[in-house]
Amino acid sequence: MFLWTFIPTGQHYSGEQIAGIIRREADYCGIPYAIALSLAENESHLKAEARGKNLLSKDYGLFQINNKCANWICNRFGWTTNGTKNKYNLADPVVNAHLALKYLRSLHDMFGDWTIAVCAFNCGPTKVIKDQIPKSTRCYAQRVMAQYDWARRHSW
DSSP, X not given: OOSEEEOOOSOOOOHHHHHHHHHHHHHHHTOOHHHHHHHHXXXXXXXXXXXXXXXXXXXXXXXXXXXXXXHHHHHHHTOOOOSOSSOOOTTSHHHHHHHHHHHHHHHHHHHSOHHHHHHHHHHOHHHHHTTOXXXXXXXXXXXXXXXXXXXXXXXX
């Protein structure tokens, strides 16, 4: 069962293009490529047009970022927007990857551990700080990190 649907972006991206976008943004943010790739695979199956079905959060794109998270990231780094209501095209894989991986990097800087950063990416840093990580998030982080370990062993 898939937990996402598709929204039109007007452009189709090949798997090679998606991998290239993720690699560039991961390198820029100082994140191991295999972690970034595994995170996107778990979030959207590497589909730029993916849209989460959770009606409350409205997650979009490769890394399933929502506008609330995008606003937090932009405020955190002092970025401004054009003031429109729909500030970000989160279905654009470049925008989505840039915001998501800057966020993941800041979570790693906060917690000092990739597994904990992945947990915080999934359930939010407040739950991690309060040691209230849901079981589903722990399973999610184990899956992401297992894929990362596999990819690292196979020289990705």
